[in-house]
Amino acid sequence: MSVISAHNLIKDYARVRALAGVTLDVQDGEIFGFLGPNGAGKTTFVKTMLGFIGVTGGSVNVFGQPAGDREVRRRVGYLPENMRLHGFLKGREFLDFAGRLYGMPKDLRRSRTMEYLDALNMLDAAERPLREYSKGMLQRIGIAQALIHDPELLLFDEPTSGLDPIGTKEVRDIILSERDKGKTIFINSHLLSEIERTCDRVAILNKGLIVKKGRLDELSSKVPSVRVEVAKTSKATVKALGKIARDVQVDGNTYVIIPTDDEAKGRIPEILIKSGDTMVSMTESRESLEDIFYRIIKEEG
């Protein structure tokens, strides 16, 4: 079942087209990563989902309801980018306030507040005003307010932004634990390593258009590159490998080969033996998300 469904979504601002026909489906229970360079339209897309801004064309539905529907927002937890909060409130008060806005009863608010303050290692800061919080602490309290009503869908805009490595791991653990509870999680981020570690599927947005989407292995080049270390490289071997490869590079004593297909990949050892090369090692490497991202953005211009 689609939790988020956008069809040909267009959003124009006065001087720029922020979304130029985004079509996207996010399935129930998955962690979906939304990637893109700054200004690609990621935050605009989230804002349309919550009804903060109107759309110029197309449509976006959440839980089958139009964007911004009040009942939809009851089922969504949202962490804004660069979380800013009322500095006069204490951490505990802020979470209680968020719970009140969701219509939660007092006892439940109290127990959930303490639960999330504990889970995010913020019990000590519960009675401190938010103006005294560091950026990382604000981010964590922002995540807690998004989770406090146990939503079915989490919309996280740059969730690990500003966090130290420990904080980043804590947030990652929370995301994975929420996924294990069956929640759908939509993450906007430009931190590729985080997306790679947590997301089931990703979409890459550039200039308001989705240029690629799918599982990470689907986005990678069809055939991984193969690195073969030999005792000594030769031009004859490069020529022989060239017949079964899209590209062959020599890097010291290593051939970096991109075979044309899986069958060609299987013939590499045979070619090396016939050429008289002494093979030391052979490894296969796929593109990382970072490689994919830069390649696609570069291709798209």
Add this chain to the structure above:
Amino acid sequence: MGAILAICGNTIKEGLRNKLFYILLIIGLLFILMGRMCMQGDVSFNNQSLTDTQVIALATTVSFHIIIFWGLTLAGLLSMGAVLGDIETGVITVFISKPVSRFEYLLGKFFGVMGVVLLNVIVLGCGFFLLAFLRTGIWPFKIFLSLAIYILNLMLLVSVVMLVSLISSRIVAMLMGIVGYMFSVGIDIPIYFDALREQMTAKPAALVLFKIIYFAFPQWGSTQFFAASFLSDLFSQKMSFWPTIHTAGYIVLVWLVMVLLFNRKEL
């Protein structure tokens, strides 16, 4: 309703944790104390000693205007950033990403600002009330009736400043509120007071134009004069209550525009 109360409570908390509230309250109380000092000894007017009742009427009128001045100041200062501050900082996304309509958000903010302003007015009013009783043994209950009527003016000012802040800057919103209020007081004096209006010698066309402006513009001034008319004989006791209806209507009108505008605003 729960969301409105939550936002209202949060706004009141914000106001009460702001030093501005206490600074204005202390200044207001100092002014009231100064008024109390003026009630010392015999008070005379035109070489005639005033009775305690007359002294109280005079002091109540002066104190009423002191209280509304500080009430208006606080109302303007709080309302100019009530919504705009949340928009500028992005805090508003925390509110409206929850199951809260924009109308509920505005109502919560409005009642929150009004709550803080009313607290200021009530504390100052009670301060005067006690001081006046200590001086004369008379309880000047009428000041609360006048302040209750005057709340309409505060509600309209807060609404106008909040509305203008949605389409301009804080300072412009505040200035619009102040200038609008002063303009209203200025234009209402010759029109609202029967005796003055009857003496006006302007050309009929000018008078018609004057009246059109009077009826088209918020009648803050007339509402203030009507509220003050309960306090002493300085004003005629037979002053029309219609400005209060006009002000109430204006509040509804401003809110209609504000809700329409805010619902269309991209955040």
